[in-house]
Amino acid sequence: MSEAIDDEALVQRFPWVQITHDSKHLYRGWLDRQLLINRCDDCSRFHHPPKPICPECWSWNLTPTEVSGRGTVHLAMWLYQGAPAPGVDYEKGPHPVVAVELEAQPGLRFSSTVVGCPVEDVVIGLPVELDWIDRYGAPFPVFRPRAGGAS
């Protein structure tokens, strides 16, 4: 497993991310195509982005915990221009960016893009599930619409 990858190697895999000792578990998880969200061992609350303590109860006992990545689009925008990325061509059309409210906990959100549907379909309320694409040679978590909708 990617736990075997040392910190130096992890940084090499994600040269475009400023990884810290608080977020390194998140990116190690990406290499295994797992979405690991910090969860408090004491009060059970998830939080994101990763912090060194639980912001709810201030416990230091945190476990990066895999979540399904199922959820609903809470914030949605379509970028007509923005930062460059492989496979993102603003000339061809806008690139959707979303904050997805994860089923794991109300108010817990993870931001990425949505693949597998026209940009016009990427609107608030869209039910989605986790998927992975390649970004600069490493797995990158994205969302795609999920059938049925209701969870």
Next chain:
Amino acid sequence: MARRNPMRDEVAIVGLGSTEFGRDAGGRSPASLAAEAALAAIRDAGVGKQDIDGVVGALEPGAPRANQMVAMLELPNVTHHSSPMPVAVFGLVDAMTAIFSGQCDTVLLYYAFTRLPWNSRSAAQDPFRRYIMMGGGTAQPPVPEAIDPSAAYTAWAARYLHEYGATREDLGRVALNMRANAARNPKAVMKKPLTMEGYLGARMIRHPLCMLDMDIPVDGADAFILTTTEKAKQLTPNPVVIHAATAGMVGRNDEDQLADLTRHGQHVVVEALKERSDIWIDDIDVFFPYDGFSIITLGWIENMGFCKPGGAGRFMQEHWDDKVGAVMIDGRVPMNPHGGSLSEGASRGTGHLREAVTQLRGDAGERQVFDAKAALIGCGGFFFNSQGAILKRL
């Protein structure tokens, strides 16, 4: 929580200085712009090197740090200096508290703005500003999917439209208000008349926000001299005092984790200001809601209590003065009479602060609000930089 305000009316603004604001200052550094504004403010206040013992300079990209300003002006006796984050009221609060506490007596507060290489083609061609980056970090978000402080306003604008059934026209009224007011401000960068059709046809940047929902980058600088109200009375016949000023933040302020639009930094600001002030929205003569993004303005209008959540578009419509082409609340109170960040230029709130002082001094020329006695400023947005101030004529 009952909030104290021992500083009420105890610190005054006695000097103003600004450069021209422009799309391109042409071969000038941010330090040069800051120096020009600083000298103008110092001369306006009638103080000298020996008097200025505090220097507060906003941590804007490329702007000189407080120590560099002190070295430029060779101020001999500085006992307080700091470089607070943007936007404008952080610096105001720091200067005010330093003076009230006795850390210093007279503060030079300055802000310098420079167009960054990534937001202006001509800036990108200036080899001397290629190194200037927002926040001192990477020049751009590392990936398109980063909901950084700037993109987050678009994301929450979408949520606002979704939750309240508001329309792009509601956002557009903010842009129209600023543009009409800018026509009466010689400093303003964008004076060309704007119609709703023009707004709706403008280039989309991040849907649902278009180019005209976003402030316009400029080169320029603003500076202020602050001192004790006691000293101010000796320096000037028309001191403007800080009645109350505050920052405001909630715990969950990571941009994409904000609980919702009904509880964020602006709400904390409003509660703190109300508790610390004798003056509220019915008592003001001029209103300065920040407009770095149009959605922020809608937030301030609603959260200050002018109308219910989701009602800012209708509120602006109801208080629209067709003759002025802009909002006149109750036919009397204009909103950003200088044209705001959307049309005067992206001074991250210092234009609002400068115009508030100018109006309260009675120096606003053809855009002067009759007998302006009190101004309310809602500065910054929803996440980490919400702030507010109430200024009044002494």
